[in-house]
Amino acid sequence: MTSRISDLHLDYLHSILQSSGLYLKTGPFTYRIRSSVRSVAEGLHLLYGQNQFHQKMEFVDFDIRLDSPNSLRRRFRPKLDFYFDHQTPFKPLPLTQAFAFLEWGMNWCISVHMNQYLKLHAAVLEKNGRALVMPAAPGSGKSTLCAALMLRGWRLLSDEHALVSLEDNSLIPVCRPISLKNRSIKVIKQFDSSAVFGPLCEDTHKGTVVHMKPDAQSAALDNQSVKPGWMVFPKYVAEGDTRLTERIKETAFLKAGDQSFNYSLLGAQGFEVMSNLIEASDCYNFSYSNLDEAIETFEKLSTTAA
Amino acid sequence: MNVCQALKFKGLIFLWLVNIKVLVVSLVLLYIPNDFELILKSFGNETLLFHSASGDTLLLGPTAIPLVTRLKDGPLEQEALFEYVADKLNFEVDEDFLNHMEEVLSGLMKRDIVAAQ
Numbered sequence: 363m364t365s366r367i368s369d370l371h372l373d374y375l376h377s378i379l380q381s382s383g384l385y386l387k388t389g390p391f392t393y394r395i396r397s398s399v400r401s402v403a404e405g406l407h408l409l410y411g412q413n414q415f416h417q418k419m420e421f422v423d424f425d426i427r428l429d430s431p432n433s434l435r436r437r438f439r440p441k442l443d444f445y446f447d448h449q450t451p452f453k454p455l456p457l458t459q460a461f462a463f464l465e466w467g468m469n470w471c472i473s474v475h476m477n478q479y480l481k482l483h484a485a486v487l488e489k490n491g492r493a494l495v496m497p498a499a500p501g502s503g504k505s506t507l508c509a510a511l512m513l514r515g516w517r518l519l520s521d522e523h524a525l526v527s528l529e530d531n532s533l534i535p536v537c538r539p540i541s542l543k544n545r546s547i548k549v550i551k552q553f554d555s556s557a558v559f560g561p562l563c564e565d566t567h568k569g570t571v572v573h574m575k576p577d578a579q580s581a582a583l584d585n586q587s588v589k590p591g592w593m594v595f596p597k598y599v600a601e602g603d604t605r606l607t608e609r610i611k612e613t614a615f616l617k618a619g620d621q622s623f624n625y626s627l628l629g630a631q632g633f634e635v636m637s638n639l640i641e642a643s644d645c646y647n648f649s650y651s652n653l654d655e656a657i658e659t660f661e662k663l664s665t666t667a668a
Numbered sequence: 669m670n671v672c673q674a675l676k677f678k679g680l681i682f683l684w685l686v687n688i689k690v691l692v693v694s695l696v697l698l699y700i701p702n703d704f705e706l707i708l709k710s711f712g713n714e715t716l717l718f719h720s721a722s723g724d725t726l727l728l729g730p731t732a733i734p735l736v737t738r739l740k741d742g743p744l745e746q747e748a749l750f751e752y753v754a755d756k757l758n759f760e761v762d763e764d765f766l767n768h769m770e771e772v773l774s775g776l777m778k779r780d781i782v783a784a785q
Contacts, residue, residue: 611711612727619725626723630705633718633725637709 368411376403378417383427385416389525389536389584391476392419393468397428397460399442405461405560409539409573412581424471428464430457446471455566462563462571465541469522472536473623479534480526480635481623486519486533487511489664492591493533495524495643497621500568503598503650506546509574510653511660513554518580519588523623528631531638532587537580539573547572553653592663593618593643596650604655606648606663614645696784698773699743706740706781708733719781726779731757732772739782746773746784 367375367384378384383396384406395406427445431454441454444467451470455463473481484497485508494516498504505521512518519535527534539560542550547570550557558575593614594606615636619625625632644666650656700706705720708728715728717736728736734756738749750769754761776782 610713612714612716615711615716616725616727625725629723630707630718630720633707633709641711 365415366411367407367413367415370407370415372403372407375407376400379403379406382417385419385422386410386413387416387419388413388538389520390534391423391472391536392416392421393424393426393471394419394422395426395428395464397464398430399428399457399460401460401561402428402464405464405573408558409560409575412576412578413584423476424468426464426467426471428460428467459563459566459571461561461573462541462566465539465573468538472523472525476525477624477627478528480528480625480628480632480639482524482526482618483522483621483623484524484618485521486524486535486588487516488519488533488588489516489660490591491588492664493519493588494591494660494664495533495593495618495639496596497524497593497618498596499621502596503546504596505540505542506549506598506653507596507650507656509540509542509546509550509557510553510657512540512577512580513550513557514657514661516660516664517583518576526590526635526639527587528628528635530587531635531642532589534587535580535584537576537584539575541571541573543571544569549653550574590639590642591644592646593640594646594648594663596648599649599651602649602651604650604652604659606646606659609645609647611640611645614643615640696746697743698739698746698749698782698784700736700739700781701783706736708737708740717781719779721780724779729772731769732776735769735772736776736781743785 379396379402380398383394386393386395425447428442430440431443440457442457442460442463443450443454444452444463482497484495485504487494487508496504496508508521518537519533520537521540523536525534525536560573563571595617619636625636707718709716715733717726717728731753734753735749738744738752750766751761753769754765759765773782777784
């Protein structure tokens with residue numbers, strides 16, 4: 363019988379993380395995670411509690427470990443290294459940023475590998491059987507909008523990666539916590555008090571960072587892909603009006619390409635898949651400052667399937 | 669050689685150079701190299717071009733579209749190509765048009781999309 367991660371006692375999960383590791387399946391990927399850091403165990407227990415617990419799996423996509431380097435330095439300035447296949451691709455970060463470091467590392471694994479998908483830096487949600495893809499540069503308000511939409515019933519596929527199938531152009535879910543930064547943390551806490559947050563990581567290179575738990579519906583449907591419906595380019599404009607305007611598909615194509623991790627790498631196949639994605643999506647620019655108005659706009663949009 | 673003769677000689681040289689340029693331009697054979705893939709795509713508004721050699725995707729302007737489309741069908745001399753584009757777009761082949769087309773062509777050649785022989 364399989365159990366969920368939240369069914370485990372936190373101490374037991376911590377001991378597994380310190381020894382053989384936790385096999386975490388999220389979307390099409392399997393991570394093996396090892397760490398002796400308590401806050402990593404706490405974050406995984408809380409934010410990935412809905413995921414199935416596996417103590418062993420036959421195949422692992424990403425073998426990662428988060429631990430202190432074995433040196434004197436750890437005694438004076440406690441820092442952590444992120445190990446990927448026994449390599450350390452990043453500089454060490456303070457122990458207080460452990461869970462954020464794990465999430466960033468997990469994102470990196472997908473961003474630089476897994477070229478069997480067209481990958482965009484985008485939030486992806488689903489409503490009425492169609493996917494809303496929101497490609498955006500950091501600081502555009504993408505994650506805040508994504509969190510708010512999920513809290514109002516949209517299914518979360520991903521806050522970070524739009525994975526487009528090269529076979530049928532559908533969006534593949536990889537449902538993981540939503541990363542919120544700085545002011546958006548307070549905004550979402552005020553927007554919905556039921557939101558569940560992981561460990562707060564302060565003074566990171568992105569400022570204060572916290573991760574928000576996906577809802578049960580999104581986590582449960584983490585293996586069901588969705589056909590594209592809308593591509594929206596969000597932009598938070600302080601005190602600006604809520605505005606959804608149509609965008610011609612050709613420039614939407616170029617903008618989405620700018621936000622892709624591997625569009626050029628995929629060559630002609632990338633061009634074809636991006637063409638199909640854009641063809642199947644109604645494309646818009648969206649600017650907002652008020653989340654309630656934004657939700658209302660997207661609710662209306664969801665009734666207009668592409 | 670007096671001043672008058674010198675000016676006349678320079679004038680002849682100039683005319684000769686102009687004629688050579690006209691001759692060279694009319695003989696330049698433009699083509700799209702066949703060692704890479706060039707894909708055109710439009711969703712009804714503008715036209716995108718994917719260039720497999722560089723992996724770049726460009727948005728083509730209205731005069732570049734017929735130029736590339738025509739060269740995809742086979743090589744053509746520059747003069748005939750410009751006349752083809754003008755005919756397609758109902759433009760007059762005047763100096764402005766030719767200057768503009770030379771700029772467009774130069775941009776495409778810099779990106780290795782079009783080559784000359």
